Structures are given as C-alpha cells and as structure tokens.
Amino acid sequence: MATARTYDPELLRAEKRRRENMRRLKGLGLHALLIALLFVMLYPVIWMVFSALRPEAEIFGDMGFIPTNWTLENFVRGWQLYGNLTFTQFYINSFIICALAIVGNLLACSMAAYAFARLEFRGKWFLFAIMLGTMMLPIHVQLIPQYIFFLNIGWVNTILPLVVPKFLAHDAFFIFLMVQFMRSLPSELEQAAVVDGASYWQRYWRIILPLSMPALATTAVFTFINTYNDFFSQLIYLTDTDRMTVPVALRLFLDPSGGSSSFGGLFAMVLVSIGPVLGFFLASQRLLTKGIATQGIK
Amino acid sequence: MASVTLQNLTKSYAGGALKAVNDVTLDIEEGEFLVLVGPSGCGKSTALRMIAGLEEITDGAVWIGDDFVNDVHPKDRDIAMVFQSYALYPHMSVYDNIAFPLQIARMPKAEVDTRVQEAARILELEAYLKRRPGQLSGGQRQRVAMGRAIVRKPSVFLMDEPLSNLDAKLRVQMRAEIASLQHRLGVTTIYVTHDQVEAMTMGHRVALLKDGVLQQVDTPSNMYNKPRNTFVAAFIGAPTMNLYWATLEGGNDNLGVRLGSHLLKLPAHARAEHPGLERYAGKRLIVGIRPEDVADAATVPNTDPVNKITAEVDLVEALGADVIVHLGIDAQAAEVRSSDSLDEIKADESKSRCVARFTAKSDVRIGQTVTVAFDTERLHFFDGETGEAIRA
Numbered sequence A: 001m002a003t004a005r006t007y008d009p010e011l012l013r014a015e016k017r018r019r020e021n022m023r024r025l026k027g028l029g030l031h032a033l034l035i036a037l038l039f040v041m042l043y044p045v046i047w048m049v050f051s052a053l054r055p056e057a058e059i060f061g062d063m064g065f066i067p068t069n070w071t072l073e074n075f076v077r078g079w080q081l082y083g084n085l086t087f088t089q090f091y092i093n094s095f096i097i098c099a100l101a102i103v104g105n106l107l108a109c110s111m112a113a114y115a116f117a118r119l120e121f122r123g124k125w126f127l128f129a130i131m132l133g134t135m136m137l138p139i140h141v142q143l144i145p146q147y148i149f150f151l152n153i154g155w156v157n158t159i160l161p162l163v164v165p166k167f168l169a170h171d172a173f174f175i176f177l178m179v180q181f182m183r184s185l186p187s188e189l190e191q192a193a194v195v196d197g198a199s200y201w202q203r204y205w206r207i208i209l210p211l212s213m214p215a216l217a218t219t220a221v222f223t224f225i226n227t228y229n230d231f232f233s234q235l236i237y238l239t240d241t242d243r244m245t246v247p248v249a250l251r252l253f254l255d256p257s258g259g260s261s262s263f264g265g266l267f268a269m270v271l272v273s274i275g276p277v278l279g280f281f282l283a284s285q286r287l288l289t290k291g292i293a294t295q296g297i298k
Numbered sequence B: 001m002a003s004v005t006l007q008n009l010t011k012s013y014a015g016g017a018l019k020a021v022n023d024v025t026l027d028i029e030e031g032e033f034l035v036l037v038g039p040s041g042c043g044k045s046t047a048l049r050m051i052a053g054l055e056e057i058t059d060g061a062v063w064i065g066d067d068f069v070n071d072v073h074p075k076d077r078d079i080a081m082v083f084q085s086y087a088l089y090p091h092m093s094v095y096d097n098i099a100f101p102l103q104i105a106r107m108p109k110a111e112v113d114t115r116v117q118e119a120a121r122i123l124e125l126e127a128y129l130k131r132r133p134g135q136l137s138g139g140q141r142q143r144v145a146m147g148r149a150i151v152r153k154p155s156v157f158l159m160d161e162p163l164s165n166l167d168a169k170l171r172v173q174m175r176a177e178i179a180s181l182q183h184r185l186g187v188t189t190i191y192v193t194h195d196q197v198e199a200m201t202m203g204h205r206v207a208l209l210k211d212g213v214l215q216q217v218d219t220p221s222n223m224y225n226k227p228r229n230t231f232v233a234a235f236i237g238a239p240t241m242n243l244y245w246a247t248l249e250g251g252n253d254n255l256g257v258r259l260g261s262h263l264l265k266l267p268a269h270a271r272a273e274h275p276g277l278e279r280y281a282g283k284r285l286i287v288g289i290r291p292e293d294v295a296d297a298a299t300v301p302n303t304d305p306v307n308k309i310t311a312e313v314d315l316v317e318a319l320g321a322d323v324i325v326h327l328g329i330d331a332q333a334a335e336v337r338s339s340d341s342l343d344e345i346k347a348d349e350s351k352s353r354c355v356a357r358f359t360a361k362s363d364v365r366i367g368q369t370v371t372v373a374f375d376t377e378r379l380h381f382f383d384g385e386t387g388e389a390i391r392a
Helices: A009-052 A056-061 A073-079 A087-118 A124-134 A139-152 A160-168 A172-183 A187-195 A200-211 A213-228 A231-237 A246-253 A263-289 B044-052 B094-104 B109-122 B138-150 B168-185 B196-202 B220-225 B230-235 B268-273 B275-280
Strands: B004-013 B018-028 B033-037 B059-064 B079-082 B156-160 B188-193 B205-210 B213-218 B242-249 B256-259 B262-265 B284-289 B294-296 B308-318 B322-328 B332-336 B345-347 B353-359 B369-374 B380-383
Touching (some): A009 A263, A073 A087, A073 A263, A087 A124, A087 A200, A087 A246, A139 A231, A160 A231, A246 A263, B004 B044, B018 B205, B018 B213, B033 B168, B033 B196, B044 B059, B044 B079, B094 B109, B138 B156, B168 B196, B188 B196, B196 B205, B205 B220, B205 B230, B230 B242, B230 B284, B230 B380, B242 B353, B275 B380, B322 B369
Parallel strands (some): B033 B205, B079 B156, B294 B353
Antiparallel strands (some): B004 B059, B205 B213, B242 B256, B242 B332, B294 B369, B308 B322, B308 B369, B322 B353
C-alpha cells in the first residue's frame, strides 16, 4: 500500500537556489585563478608586444607596462634589416625549407609506415624496433658525424642537409605515429581493394593515404612547427646571410660583441614570426581532429 | 559464370593443432547459389576467404571453372566479394566506390560510366551516386557494396554475411533483393551466413559446417526434412527440433517408440521410409520431432489416442499466426553439442522440454495440462551412438 508523502516546494526551491549560487561562486573563483595564471604565463609575450609598439629608446627606459608613445617604426626598421637584406628573403628561405620538409615527411614517413603497418616481410619487427630505437638517440650524438658527412659531400651552406633526410623517412616519431594510425584502419578496406585488383601502390595511394588524413595533418603541422622553429640545424648548416631563415636571422638584431643591438626590431620581428605557426595551426586544426576512417564501415 | 570446386580444403593454425576448415570437399555448379551456414567459429568465413585468395590454403585445392587457383592472386580469380562490414571506401563517392575496380583495371572512362550507371540502375542507387558512404543508410550502403561486386561482371560472387549489420526488417527485404539479383544475373554465388533463415530462403543448396567439418550439403528442403545427423537436425529450423532418447519396441508390424513412459506407434509409412530401423529393435536411439509436428490434440481430433501425450505448459509465446508452446513432457531429452562425437551426445536427465508450434486457434495457458498429438509419420530417427540419421 502506498503511504502518503508530503514535501515543501518552497524549501526545495530554496535548496536548489543555494546549490546554484554555490556552483556559480566556485566557477567564478576557478576562472579568476586561471586568468591570473594565464596572465603570469603570458606576461613576457604581452610585454614583448607592447615593447614592439613603443619607440626603441623607451623599451628599457620606461618601466610602464603600456607605451606612452605608440609607434610601428620597429616593424618597418626590423623588416628592412640592413642593405638589400629584408625579412622577405628570410621568410622565403624558411617557407621553402618548411614546404620541402613537409612534403618529404608526408611521403616518406607514410610509405615507411604503410610497410610497417600493413605489409608482411622478413625482419619487419626487428627493423621496426631499430627504427623506434633511433628515437632515443640524442641529437647531440648525431650532430657531429652528420655535419662531417654533409661537409664531405659539399652540402654545407645549402638547404639539402635540412631537407633531403626528410625524404628518407628520417623522423621515426612520425613513422610511429602513422603506423599506429594505419593499424587502426579496418583491414577489410584493404582486402576489398585487393579483391578489386589494386596493387600495393594503389592500395597505399588510393585507400590508405586518403584515410590517414588526420595522421598526415598532424605530421604536417608538427613538421612545419619543428622546421620553422629549428634554430640549431639551420644555424650550423646555413652560413651565408642571404640563405638564412627567420629564426637565424632574428639573431642578427643582437650584437654579441656588445655593440648596438636593435631590441625594438627584434621584438617586432619575433612578433611577426609567430604569425605563420599560429596561422598554420589554426588552418589545419579541423583536419587534426577529423577522423574519417570508419565512416564506410557498418 | 564458373563452377567452384573445393577438394579436401583445409586450413590449420598452430602447426596443425587447430583446424578451422577440415577436409571440405564441395562442388558448386555454374550459376548456383550456395549458402555456407554454421554457428560462429565453424570456419565458414575462413573457407570463403580461401576461395577469395585472402587466406592461405594449408591443404587441398580450389578450382574456379577449370582453373586451379590455389596460388592465383585474388584479383586474377575473376571473383567479387561483399564483406560483412561492406568495406566501402569512406573517402570516395558512391560512384567512385562502384567504379573503383574498373578504374584499377584501366577501363576506358566511357565504359566505366556505362557500367556504373547500369549497376546503379539495377540497385536503384542513381540518386545517391554523388554521396559518400557516410551519408547513406545501412541498406543503401549494402547496395553500394553489391554494386561494386556486380560492376565487374565476375564469374563468382563471394558474400560474407552481408546482411548481418542490418535491422531485422531491412534484412528480410535485402534478402529477397539479393536472391532475385542473383537469379537475374545468374552468377555463381557463395554466401556465408550464420542465420539459418537466410540459408533456407536464399540458396539453391545449403552447406552446413560445424567445427570446420562439412555436415551436409543439400537443398533447403532436404536439410529440413532429411537431416543427416542430429547436429543438422538441431541447427536447421526455428524453434529447433525436439530430440529425445528413445527405445524401439515391438516387432515388424507393430513397431513403436518408447519415449519415457509413452509408447508411440509407428505407422507403416514411417517404417517403410526408415527400413534401417529394424536393426534397432530393443536398442536406444534418438528420436526427433519438429515443433510443428507436435499439435494441440484439441485442434486435431482424429489422432490415434496412442500417439497422444499429456504435458504441462511451461511457457506460451504467441506470435500471431501461431503459438510457440514450451511443454514439460515425460521423456529424456538428448542435448546435441556436436554431431561427430559420440561422447558429446549426452543424456540430460533433468531436461524434458518439448517445444511445439500450435495453431493460433489453440488457447493454452501457462500451468495448464494439455494433451498433445505427435505426428508419428514425421518422426526423425538417429543412431544413439553416432548421431547419424537412420535410413536404409
């Protein structure tokens, strides 16, 4: 038998309001904390942005956060570094290297990954283990032998040492990334292609590669960011100023011998140099998160 | 069109310790629709994949037409396969999915277009050619997979459970569509399924596998009416056949089957059809009866009183057209786990369930005691030791 039950709707509403207020208060507190942390972390960048927008003399002279005199002069002077040498040339150099590195990594790493993920051949697991082992080699171990090798074949002061290895599936991490992705693609898709008469190459090029788009996008984005930001190898392999890339060129603003350094130009150009990385990342963000592989299944 | 011949086809794993397909010999005629059926893990898909060339053959041989194809690449076997998951290329349009095998074969564009349009017309896919597989319903995807198979005009279609991902209603519809398409195109088809309804309704012949061993290859009607052993008898038909331990009693003109405390009289017709029964006089054997051959005695007044048994109603499932009734009867049920091992045909002392299919006229209720009539002309007899059907 059901028992009669009573409740007070007003009390219930009051309790609900109290919980709602509590939740809001917690949310507000959390946001305030996060914003404060964000400010601490972004402070150097914000300071750099304002420094780029104030006259050279004020950068270290005026301790105020917001510039008193706003100017774009640093950007104009920074871009035209000296003589005929402008940042246009450095950007062209950087973009050429980045584009070639991306193409190389996408092609070579995906081919190597396809072999490891889908083909059966003798010594596959041994070779795969060796490839993974190369990821653990510190860059410093490879640097000198590689430099001597490239010097001997006359590639120093060209972009070849920065680009050619990418076409030889040099980045084990990206191979590993793509192997993992390709393994997750349904094997029936490839078997269907086998029955349809597709060769290894056709299966790779027409089925596996288009379906690996998310892994390819990740590879492209990270290759771009890594190559674009790669100060060290570009510094040691590119010596002529007209072959320099953006990160190496930024160093020219500073005079290590204690002479006159142009901090205004430096900050302005550093600010500009963030643009491509940010733009590339935003443009390919959709691809990064898009998983299309399983749509044709079931 | 081509015939397909399997000779002693075997697939072993773990150095021969596990045989997924065991010595299967089978001839599939030109234009025939053969259904390979069996429970999960019986080796039917493996057998199909060996015919397709996707699985290495451990032993035995496969012929397609007059060609020995054991070492022939799948693409050169002149086959088309429809996968369980359809395996449509998700990044290509329906048109490109269907055209893919032709493009790979470097067929001229105009010819490709003609063939794709023709396939699309047959399968009523014309309106969807520009869509991606992800934008289609399950049934449409299934049709695209069929389109990719028929566009090549292959000699043999291989279908690996192509309807198992569809809902029940669509499955019935697609079942009819595939059967009629095969009839129209006349292409030899090997169709794998675990669903015995598909097997019975679609194929010209049905091949039943169990643990990699071929149990029976026959027409659907013979599979149902003349099962070769207890496994086939229990697998084909839903609800499944009732199987009981029994003893054969009496002489030539007065042969009867003792089920528990009941003695069912065998009519002359049944004796004539199973002459081998004579040998079992006084011995234990397994008797099978289909649910539709157990009727509510109230609805069949002219039954010989000897063949009537009283039973408790445990459960009633009204299906509309008929009623499935679970009864408790005084007989020892024979549990079939395998047909090829005597040890596994076990007597289950506690079980004496009988499933009957009554007409909708019957108004039995749970807990009621009813009198049921066994159609003794339709009894099936199996050897108690081997599980093989007793005929001659």
